[in-house]
Amino acid sequence: xxxxxxxxxxxxxxxxxxxxxxxxxxxxxxxxxxxxxxxxxxxxxxxxxxxxxxxxxxxxxxxxxxxxxxxxxxxxxxxxxxxxxxxxxxxxxxxxxxxxxxxxxxxxxxxxxxxxxxxxxxxxxxxxxxxxxxxxxxxxxxxxxxxxxxxxxxxxxxxxxxxxxxxxxxxxxxxxxxxxxxxxxxxxxxxxxxxxxxxxxxxxxxxxxxxxxxxxxxxxxxxxxxxxxxxxxxxxxxxxxxxxxxxxxxxxxxxxxxxxxxxxxxxxxxxxxxxxxxxxxxxxxxxxxxxxxxxxxxxxxxxxxxxxxxxxxxxxxxxxxxxxxxxxxxxxxxxxxxxxxxxxxxxxxxxxxxxxxxxxxxx
Amino acid sequence: xxxxxxxxxxxxxxxxxxxxxxxxxxxxxxxxxxxxxxxxxxxxxxxxxxxxxxxxxxxxxxxxxxxxxxxxxxxxxxxxxxxxxxxxxxxxxxxxxxxxxxxxxxxxxxxxxxxxxxxxxxxxxxxxxxxxxxxxxxxxxxxxxxxxxxxxxxxxxxxxxxxxxxxxxxxxxxxxxxxxxxxxxxxxxxxxxxxxxxxxxxxxxxxxxxxxxxxxxxxxxxxxxxxxxxxxxxxxxxxxxxxxxxxxxxxxxxxxxxxxxxxxxxxxxxxxxxxxxxxxxxxxxxxxxxxxx
Numbered sequence: 001x002x003x004x005x006x007x008x009x010x011x012x013x014x015x016x017x018x019x020x021x022x023x024x025x026x027x028x029x030x031x032x033x034x035x036x037x038x039x040x041x042x043x044x045x046x047x048x049x050x051x052x053x054x055x056x057x058x059x060x061x062x063x064x065x066x067x068x069x070x071x072x073x074x075x076x077x078x079x080x081x082x083x084x085x086x087x088x089x090x091x092x093x094x095x096x097x098x099x100x101x102x103x104x105x106x107x108x109x110x111x112x113x114x115x116x117x118x119x120x121x122x123x124x125x126x127x128x129x130x131x132x133x134x135x136x137x138x139x140x141x142x143x144x145x146x147x148x149x150x151x152x153x154x155x156x157x158x159x160x161x162x163x164x165x166x167x168x169x170x171x172x173x174x175x176x177x178x179x180x181x182x183x184x185x186x187x188x189x190x191x192x193x194x195x196x197x198x199x200x201x202x203x204x205x206x207x208x209x210x211x212x213x214x215x216x217x218x219x220x221x222x223x224x225x226x227x228x229x230x231x232x233x234x235x236x237x238x239x240x241x242x243x244x245x246x247x248x249x250x251x252x253x254x255x256x257x258x259x260x261x262x263x264x265x266x267x268x269x270x271x272x273x274x275x276x277x278x279x280x281x282x283x284x285x286x287x288x289x290x291x292x293x294x295x296x297x298x299x300x301x302x303x304x305x306x307x308x309x310x311x312x313x314x315x316x317x318x319x320x321x322x323x324x325x326x327x328x329x330x331x332x333x334x335x336x337x338x339x340x341x342x343x344x345x346x347x348x349x350x351x352x353x354x355x356x357x358x359x360x361x362x363x
Numbered sequence: 364x365x366x367x368x369x370x371x372x373x374x375x376x377x378x379x380x381x382x383x384x385x386x387x388x389x390x391x392x393x394x395x396x397x398x399x400x401x402x403x404x405x406x407x408x409x410x411x412x413x414x415x416x417x418x419x420x421x422x423x424x425x426x427x428x429x430x431x432x433x434x435x436x437x438x439x440x441x442x443x444x445x446x447x448x449x450x451x452x453x454x455x456x457x458x459x460x461x462x463x464x465x466x467x468x469x470x471x472x473x474x475x476x477x478x479x480x481x482x483x484x485x486x487x488x489x490x491x492x493x494x495x496x497x498x499x500x501x502x503x504x505x506x507x508x509x510x511x512x513x514x515x516x517x518x519x520x521x522x523x524x525x526x527x528x529x530x531x532x533x534x535x536x537x538x539x540x541x542x543x544x545x546x547x548x549x550x551x552x553x554x555x556x557x558x559x560x561x562x563x564x565x566x567x568x569x570x571x572x573x574x575x576x577x578x579x580x581x582x583x584x585x586x587x588x589x590x591x592x593x594x595x596x597x598x599x600x601x602x603x604x605x606x607x608x609x610x611x612x613x614x615x616x617x618x619x620x621x622x623x624x625x626x627x628x629x630x631x632x633x634x635x636x637x638x639x640x641x642x643x644x645x646x647x648x649x650x651x652x653x654x655x656x
Contacts, residue, residue, distance in 0.1 A: 022546050030404055034553075037368050037403040038376070038396070045396065052397040055409070055554035149443065149504035162453035170470060174460030184441075274546070281545075282503055309543045 009035070012071045016054060019067055020272050027053055046072065059302075129207070131349035132214035132243075135356060139218035144284050144312070144359040148185040157181030189284050189312060190221040191356070194270075196289030197226045197254060198261035204319055205257065207349035208288050213238045213246050215356065223279045227266040227289065228256035233276070263293050264300030264332070271306055284359065285311040288346045290318050297332035308339040317346025317355060368403035371429045375399065379428070388417070388424030389560075389568045397555035398425055407513055407534035409549060412557035414539050415601015417568075419496055421557070422535035426492035429533060434487075435494040436480035438501035444508065448518055450477045471522035482518055482526065490530040498548075499538040506545050513551060560602065562589055568602060573610040584609040587626070588633065590650045594643065600633045608633040626651045 013028040034049040047068055050056075056064045069075040153161060161180035169176045193212050197205040205226075212224035216238040226232045237249040251257075271277045285307060293300050308314045316336070320326055322345045328334055337343065345351045373379045379402075380395035390398070398421070401408035408425075410418040426433035436447060452475045459468050459475070478486070484493040498506065512518070516528040536552065538544060560568060562585050569581040576584075584605060592599045600608070611629035620628060627647060634640050643650075 022550070024550055027550055030406070034400045034404060037400065044392075048393055048396045049400060051393075052400055052553045052555055055549040055552065057411075058556045058558070147441065147502075149502060149508075163451065166451075166453050166456055166470075169457065170460060174457065176457075306543070309540075 006032075008071050012050065012068075015067050015071050016064070019063060021054060021056070021060070021064075022274065023054055027055075043072065129210050129214075129349065131207070131353040132210050134350075135211060135214040135353040136218045138357050139215065142357040142360045143191055143219055144189045145186040146189050146282065146312070148187045150185050151182040152185050153180055154183045155181065157183035159183070188220040189282065190223065190279060191215060191219050192280055192283045192285045192311070193222070193224045194267075194285070194287045194289075195224065195226045196261065196263060196287070197228045197257050197259075198292075199258045200261065200290055200292050201288075201319070202258050204288065204346065204348075208352065209234070209238075209250055209254075210243070210247065211349045211352055213243055213250070214353075217241060223283075225270065225276075226254050226256075227263050227287075228254075229260050229262050229266070230256050231266040231269045232256070260294055261292060262295040263289055263291070264295045264297070264303055267303035267307065268299060271303060271310075277310065280307060280311045282310075282312050285314045286317060286352075286355065287314070288317045288352060290320050291316070291328065291330050291333040293330065293332040297330070297335055300332045301335035304336040305339055308341075313341040314339065315342040315344060315355065316340050317344050317352055319345075319347040321345045322347035322351070370402040373399070373402070373428070382428040383421075383424050386424040386427040387571055388420060389564060389571060390421065390424075391560065391564060394421065394555055394557065397553050401535075401553040402429075402533065404553065405531070407536055407552045409536045409538070409544075409552035409554045410557055411538045411540050411554070413559070413599070413601065415603045416557045416559060417602050418537040418557055419494065422492065422494045422496075422537065425533070425535065426494070429490075429492060431490050431492045431533060432487065433492045433494055434480050434484045434532075435496055437496045438498050438505070440500055440502065442501050442505055446479055447481050447505075447508075448479050449482045449520060450479065451475055451522075452477050476520075476523075481512060484532040485516060485518060485526055485528045487532075488529045491532045493532040493534045495534065495536045497539060498536050499541045499544060503545065506548055510545075510548055510551065559592060562586065565602060565605060569606050569609050572606045573613070576609045576613050580613060581609055584612070584626070587650050591633065591643070594646070596634070596636070596639045596642070598634070598636045598639060604633045604635075623648075623651050 009032050010028075012031075013023045013025075016023050031050055031053040034053050035046050038045040038049055040046050040049070047065075050068065051061070051064060054064075151157075151159075151161075153164065159182055161182040164180040164182075165176060165178070168178070168180075193208075193215055195201075195205060195208045195212060197209075209224075209226070212234065215222045216224060216235060223233070223235045224238055226234055232254050234250045234253050237253045238246050240246040240249070271280075304314065316333075318326075318328075318333075321343060328337060328343065333343075344355055346355075368374070373382060376392065376395040376399040379399045380390055380392065383390045383395065383398075398408055400406075408422075410421060412418050423433050451471070456470045456475050459470060480493070484491045495509070498509070501509075513534060516531050517525050519525040559565070562582075565585045565588070566578075566581045569576060569585065570578060573581075588600050588605045588608070608626070608629055611632045612625040615625040615628055616622065630640070630643075630647065634643060
């Protein structure tokens with residue numbers, strides 16, 4: 001192969017990466033080797049080799065195909081989804097804020113989600129909060145746990161530790177004095193709290209962040225993010241035990257208080273960062289949001305679907321669900337309802353704290 | 364390494380496809396390409412797809428084609444190293460200590476080692492096909508452990524030493540995608556998503572698997588199964604269900620049941636969920652193959 005002919009092969013991986021595929025260098029090497037092994041007889045061979053070696057899941061084949069055409073056949077790339085180009089970025093607080101283009105539609109009154117992005121910061125007062133205090137006290141015993149891969153010796157386990165018993169017996173000429181037992185250790189599952197801080201959640205967001213602080217303090221493994229027009233990780237800000245220190249830091253980190261709602265895109269941004277998506281693996285995920293989405297409901301459904309395949313369970317708490325006659329009506333919530341493990345009441349910090357404390361009973 | 368690789372006499376995807384045909388497995392071009400690449404590059408083959416599309420069968424057929432014995436490790440929640448690698452036979456060790464009395468006895472010799480699938484696959488001198496089935500059911504930790512095993516094909520046993528693969532096994536993993544696998548694992552593998560086969564292909568599969576089914580029956584069954592899969596069912600029928608449905612209906616027909624009725628009475632082998640059955644009860648007439656055979 002001349003270097004010129006090799007060119008599209010080398011451009012292919014960066015193009016895929018740009019579109020959010022996780023492609024490692026050795027995958028590229030294997031891909032080129034695979035094409036060599038196949039001949040290749042025609043473009044289909046290259047297409048198939050790429051799909052197999054870059055491990056393209058079925059729902060992303062269309063995207064893959066578009067990139068393939070652009071790189072190998074010089075065809076114009078058609079945007080796979082309309083949300084792709086205005087993707088909201090993941091945002092870890094560093095102080096610098098950038099403006100995302102603001103929608104030109106005036107927000108309507110009522111419970112409607114606001115589309116325009118207004119970057120607003122807010123101060124959060126630390127005050128005595130019964131719900132946060134209760135969560136702080138009771139959470140260590142109530143948060144969900146999972147069995148660890150490792151076993152440890154206990155007086156009363158579920159399996160005999162034959163290895164240890166035999167080793168001891170061998171030392172005493174085959175005399176078994178005691179039967180050792182083991183049990184699998186348990187670890188607390190990671191708990192993930194995603195808080196909607198958009199305008200329609202104005203009344204709740206402050207209390208929820210205070211609750212997030214209690215959660216970070218009480219749990220071995222917890223992560224707290226806020227969702228609005230962008231995604232912000234506030235776990236680090238909530239780490240100080242002193243609420244008076246932690247809450248202002250968290251408030252300062254969030255730049256999109258009371259702004260518009262683009263939950264779908266914020267969730268997609270969450271899943272696009274491998275480290276963040278890793279937080280969700282096997283985790284108990286709770287989203288506190290009214291589900292009033294101004295972005296595309298399809299983006300939200302897609303993101304929640306993917307989230308539910310990674311996470312242990314996904315619970316959605318909506319303030320609107322406090323009403324006993326509540327039924328999810330928005331297109332977005334309708335679409336995600338089948339994959340949610342629980343749709344519950346998120347009207348007050350107290351109810352959300354109850355939700356966390358009920359894990360032990362549910363499992 | 365831009366050379367054509369030949370493995371067990373197979374030097375192209377098309378040849379592999381023909382060989383799989385001979386092993387009673389009808390593979391499409393894409394699957395044959397992925398499987399051939401896995402063999403040529405010496406990487407594990409990761410097969411994902413809905414339940415019942417023939418992932419496990421594909422791996423077994425591949426083992427048959429290569430002339431390798433298939434060793435299967437069925438994954439489940441809570442699977443651990445002791446049930447995947449090896450275990451010592453403690454009761455026998457205990458007896459040996461008792462019998463030996465004052466004599467020396469080596470408790471950690473071959474006699475007391477119980478091989479589990481992964482160790483068996485490594486130690487087989489003629490090479491094996493290791494089938495790691497339903498990896499999505501195992502815990503994340505087991506996935507990480509497997510990653511290590513698949514990268515260097517060694518198992519270290521503290522009491523005796525490290526076991527190295529005599530001949531690295533060909534590895535196939537299957538997943539029903541009840542959860543997403545770790546990126547690192549997917550990255551190591553050659554990936555193929557097995558979709559439901561096209562109607563022509565599925566009819567051929569029915570004919571191959573169920574020899575007594577008439578061709579018209581096979582085509583009719585495949586057409587109705589295609590319609591069933593478009594319904595919002597909890598468990599859409601897989602390829603195995605198609606084959607069974609055709610077989611069951613043929614059997615009932617041979618005993619005197621009339622055609623549409625034979626299909627209706629045998630619906631239990633195609634739909635195995637009470638909610639699905641009650642949902643389809645009224646709609647079934649429109650879907651059933653009318654005048655088959």
